Amino acid sequence: xxxxxxxxxxxxxxxxxxxxxxxxxxxxxxxxxxxxxxxxxxxxxxxxxxxxxxxxxxxxxxxxxxxxxxxxxxxxxxxxxxxxxxxxxxxxxxxxxxxxxxxxxxxxxxxxxxxxxxxxxxxxxxxxxxxxxxxxxxxxxxxxxxxxxxxxxxxxxxxxxxxxxxxxxxxxxxxxxxxxxxxxxxxxxxxxxxxxxxxxxxxxxxxxxxxxxxxxxxxxxxxxxxxxxxxxxxxxxxxxxxxxxxxxxxxxxxxxxxxxxxxxxxxxxxxxxxxxxxxxxxxxxxxxxxxxxxxxxxxxxxxxxxxxxxxxxxxxxxxxxxxxxxxxxxxxxxxxxxxxxxxxxxxxxxxxxxxxxxxxxxxxxxxxxxxxxxxxxxxxxxxxxxxxxxx
Numbered sequence: 001x002x003x004x005x006x007x008x009x010x011x012x013x014x015x016x017x018x019x020x021x022x023x024x025x026x027x028x029x030x031x032x033x034x035x036x037x038x039x040x041x042x043x044x045x046x047x048x049x050x051x052x053x054x055x056x057x058x059x060x061x062x063x064x065x066x067x068x069x070x071x072x073x074x075x076x077x078x079x080x081x082x083x084x085x086x087x088x089x090x091x092x093x094x095x096x097x098x099x100x101x102x103x104x105x106x107x108x109x110x111x112x113x114x115x116x117x118x119x120x121x122x123x124x125x126x127x128x129x130x131x132x133x134x135x136x137x138x139x140x141x142x143x144x145x146x147x148x149x150x151x152x153x154x155x156x157x158x159x160x161x162x163x164x165x166x167x168x169x170x171x172x173x174x175x176x177x178x179x180x181x182x183x184x185x186x187x188x189x190x191x192x193x194x195x196x197x198x199x200x201x202x203x204x205x206x207x208x209x210x211x212x213x214x215x216x217x218x219x220x221x222x223x224x225x226x227x228x229x230x231x232x233x234x235x236x237x238x239x240x241x242x243x244x245x246x247x248x249x250x251x252x253x254x255x256x257x258x259x260x261x262x263x264x265x266x267x268x269x270x271x272x273x274x275x276x277x278x279x280x281x282x283x284x285x286x287x288x289x290x291x292x293x294x295x296x297x298x299x300x301x302x303x304x305x306x307x308x309x310x311x312x313x314x315x316x317x318x319x320x321x322x323x324x325x326x327x328x329x330x331x332x333x334x335x336x337x338x339x340x341x342x343x344x345x346x347x348x349x350x351x352x353x354x355x356x357x358x359x360x361x362x363x364x365x366x367x368x369x370x371x372x373x374x375x376x377x378x379x380x381x382x383x384x385x386x387x388x389x390x391x
Contacts, residue, residue, distance in 0.1 A: 013109065015106055015107060015108045016038070016060050016061050016087065016106070016107040017060075017104065017105070017106050017107075018036055018037050018038040018059075018060040018061070018104070018105060019034075019036075019037045019038065019102060019103070019104060019105075020037065020038045020039075020040055020099055020100075020101065020102070020103050020104070020105040021033045021034075021037050021038070021039055021040065021101060021102075022040040022097060022099055022100075022101050023040075023041065024041070024042040024043075024097065025233070025234075026039075026041045026043045026046075026050040026053070026054065027049075027050060027053060027213065027233075027234045028233065028234060029041060030056070030057055031234075031236065033054070033057040033059055034057065035057065035058040035059075036058070036059070036060050037057075037059055037060065038059060038060050038061050038062075038063065038105050038107065039054060039057070039059045039061070039062045039063065040063045040065070040092075040096055040097065040099060041062065041063070041064050041065070041066075042064070042065040042066050042094070042097055043064055043066055043068070043077075044066040044067055044068075044070055045067075045068070045069060045070050045072060045075045045077070046068045046069070046075060046077030046078055046081075047075055047076075047077050048075070048076045048077060048080060048188065049186065049187055049188065050077060051076070051077035051078070051080035051081050052080060054081060055080060055081065055084045055086065058086075059086060060086075060087075061086065061087040061088070061089065061107055062081055062086055062087070062088050062089070063089045063092050063096055063107070063112060063120070063122060064088065064089065064090050064091070064092060064122075065091075065092050065093060065094055065097050065120075066091070067091050068088060068090045068125065069130070069133040069137060071133065071136055071137045071140055072137065072140060073137055073140065074134045074137040074138045075137070078090075078125060078130045078133070079127075079130050079134070082125065082126075082130060087107070087124060088124070088125045089107065089110060089112070089122035089123070089124050089125075090122055090123045090124075090125050091122055091123055092112060092120040092121070092122035093120055093121075095119060095120055096112060096119060096120040096122075098119075099112075099114055099119055100114075109124060110122045110123055110124045169286070169289045169290060170247065170271040170273055170286075171271075172227065172245050172271065172290065173245055174207055174226045174227055174245055174290075175207075176207055176287060176290035176292045177290070177291035177292075178291065178293050179206060179207055179291075179292060179293060180204045180206035180207070180292065180293060180294045180295075180296065181206055181207045181209060181287035181292035181294070181295050181296070182197070182201070182206040182207070182208050182209065182296045182298065183209045183211060183214075183280065183283045183284055183287065183295060183296070183297050183298065183300065184208070184209065184210050184211065184214035184215075184217050184218055184225075184298045184299060185211045185212075185213075185214045185280045185297075185298065185299035185300050186211075186212070186213035186214050186216070186217050186234075186299055187298075187299030187300060188299060189299070190217055190298050190299030191217070191220075193298045193299065193332040193333060194217065194218075194221050194298060194332075195221075196332070196333070197296070197298070197332055197335060200296070200335050201223070206294075206296065207226050207227065207287070207292065208223055208224070208225045208226045208227070209225065209226065209227045209228075209229060209283050209286075209287060210225040210227070210228045210229070210235070210239065211228075211229050211230050211279050211280045211283050212228075212229075212230030212231065212232065212233065212234045212235045212279060213234040213235055213236075214298070214299065215228045215235050215236075215239035215240075215242070215244065216235060216236050216238070216239050217298075217299070219236075219238065219242065224242060224243070224244070225239065225242065225244040226244055226245065227244055227245045227246075227247060227283075227286075228240065228244045228245070228246050228247065229247045229249060229273075229279055229282055229283040229286065230248075230249055230258070230279040231248070231249050231256075231257065231258045231279060232246075232248060232258030232259075232261050232262055233257075233258060237265055240261075240262060240265050241265055241266070241267065245269075245271070246262055246267055246270040246271065247270070247271045247273050247286065248262060248270050248271065248272050248273065249273055249275065249279045249282050250272050250273060250274040250275075251274060252274050252275070252276060253274070254272070254274050256272045259272060273286070277318070277320075277321065280300050280318075281318055281321040284297070284321055284325050284329060285321055285324065285325070288325045288328060292328065293328070294328055294330065295325060295328050295329045295330070296330055296332055296335050297329060297330070297331055297332060298332040299332075
């Protein structure tokens, strides 16, 4: 169930005016999008995680150059935006991406204006349209399952060395041997899962691994990541300069596009790790091969819709990773259930009060205790007399 609060939709006849932020990468846009601004994105099949990130920024509207739902599968992104009361203008066309960052944009129903010039016409989605698109997308889901399964098996054949040989283990300062590891991806319900894991984090003190933006999720919780793994396209400068060890996920041929950004921030000891698969897979394999006893996953992807949300055509690397890591890997929800306290706050209050009462009774049976309570009684009489004197 979505945690987004349902709000009354804005009146489509009232023009919206705001500063525009433009980026073809939605997760990159949300790092600079401010409240009341207008987001311009190019995101076919808007996914849940991106939609929640947009909602958290509280934009005045979202303009999508692409189709927010293509019909390939029932993606929840458009519904999340509309439930939050954020207007969504769909299929605005590629020309809207040419609007200059920081321009003042006016939205009149489905039209996007800059100054006195009309730059794009879009379809302002209604809840009824989104519901109809979702129903039609569900009808196509069986075809997606068949194609997804076929692609997965093809990739398994191509990437089977991942299961047999693993990845090359780089040298890291962080000691994993015999410890628990927490792998955090800024994915589904990651905030709730991290909150629920606080007792586990306090007791186990695991190695904290942030996968790209997962490092910022840890910082938001007041936790310092030990290791950051990823292609560095959605992690903040603050996280990269936090002192964590940086592992740049590179292509198999050694190309690492994210390394340049890391080095520009003055991080000179970043490790390059060429490997197939997703960055979250690499983080798990890294923890496994460096000797972690248990790997707890937060926000990782496991269902068909989650993989389709990420634009994956198969899940070979994830499938192989789970086979290789085996029983070491557990989901955050399972761990939080084991560490959940069975004593409520009110029960603890009553327990403390009962203990204080028992202590008072015990003191009253001793000469020293009786003398103490006598002094307290005299003091109380003096205070009460002083209060009565005020009135």
